[in-house]
Amino acid sequence: MAWYAQAPVGGFYQALARGFYRDAGLDVTISNGGPQVNAVQLLLAGQCDLITGYDFQTLHGVAASMPLVTVGASFQHDLQGMILHEPARSLADLKGRRILIASSSRQTFWPWLSRRYGLSAAQAAPYTFNLQPFLVSPDVAVQGYASSEMFDIRQAGVAARFFAFSDEGYPPYGTAIVTTRALAGGDPASVTGFVRASMMGWREYLHGDPAPGNALIRQASAREDEARLAYGIATMRAASVLTGGQGGLRALGSMTEARWRATYEFMVGNGLIAPGVDWRAAFDTRFADAAQVVPA
Template sequence: MEIVKWKQKGVLASMLAMSLMLAACGGENASNTESETASTESKTEDVKLVLNWFPKSQHGGVYSAVEENAFEENGLNVEVEPGGPQVSPIQIVAAGDAQFGLAHADQMLIARNQGIDLVAVAATMQGSPQAFMFHKGEGIQDFEDLNGREVFVQPGITYWDFLKSKYDLSKVTELGYNGQHVNFIDNKTSVTQSFLTSEPFFMEQENVPVETLLVSESGYDPYNVVLFVTKDYLESNKETVQKFVASYVEGWESYEDSAGTINEVIVEENPNIELEALNFETETQHDYVYGMDAAEHGIGYMTQERWDTLKNQLLDIGLLEEDFETSDMFSTEFLPEHH
């Protein structure tokens, strides 16, 4: 009888030891799971993108990538900071207060001239929708036809310097452009700078028939809404840049079919723009984003020939002080292969 009790005690001791071992293993497994979860969470990297203007359809791919989780699936938590007249994405990114920015190609070249080394990693628009807008029936067919007219143009805007160097515009009366069109509407012979994707829609809403002359018809046609980083950031964060560019392009690919839904999101981000205006912009910018070289080579595509042409134009009009290799200023290596 005594022997049985000792055996029972032995079995109980063994069971207790086994239980403790299992509990320890279970705790270790739980600990491992928590560690793996924490590790997964820590892989999500926070980055910031500064837009070149208030949220518009030209940023549709960004908001599509956010809404449809393209950034998140690539391990990125992206903060989108709106631009505006007082916001310089180039200065913000150069100062290290954001990792990614959007700007036009000529702005990037001028920044390079000022000692800011930037690298373009995707060109959202293959050409420039910048234009001069005038009242319908005014018969403006070429840039020299601007002579004798009042032209509303932003002081120091690069393409205006180019046009004045290429054409005799000495009889133009320059007036400062402030984004308002009241004076243009009242003055039937006047001309104003505009974007093909925006202002004609606003004039249509005001029942003011207008026509446009694209700046690109002069041969000045920089890439627009270019995604860029600093050279230093790129060299140290190639994997992050790769993930961001892949997500960005995926967002634009998705936006082509989901623009109606994404534009509603953009209106929430920018209540000062109407949904109808965004839809007009989406339609008129389509060929700039998805056509031209992008039709054959994919969204974001760039060539050295285009960058060199733009650089030489800026050199010719004295906006660049010295020549340099543009191959250091853009990279297509992060763009997805186009099939």
């Protein structure tokens, strides 16, 4: 995993706990990530077979001739957004605030966000994944996820609102499944089996009984308790993350060329990648299509 064990990766733990990977003939171990873990580096070094990735990261890798390929998308939109103190009403209210962002965000959403809302570079400050500066300062905004940071903020009794970037046209998929071209080309049956089992896990985690997955998450992360996990699940359900609210989605985890083109053009338009990158090399729709896990 690119991040720690928590509800936003719960579908993978559900698949492991329920034996979906085993039933697909796969021996799967899930390892925690975090801000100090370079998942792409581990993947390319052969220390893991698949990672949870990010479309921008994969496109950057393709531009640098890395053999990365996205084989499925857990969520039909990215879950990232910005959290502002009440009485904020939109992302336009970021003007005049100090904005805490991770260093990696300068290569993802920040160029777009700053251009769209007329923000200055001086407003951006480092986010060290400690919410305390936000909790004590009404003039501070922070990047985050509705399914995790918002729980901690509400537990602290702070009135705040979450604004999803996807609602403003931010195009990447969320919690993508990424592997190497060697594995995708050399063992397509195993990759399809992994995608199928993972999406079965996601369907059950969000629309069935998540207890098996939650038990494994709590073993992997002492920070997670039942209340935090339940909040994350409810938030993801409300956001229709598996389908993006799209009627007629043919299969969970599926992707489209049009959407990847939009992400590539978004990156070019915001100076994040040079024109001419072979963006089609960054994804392969065949695996999720073959997995055929239908929405609940």
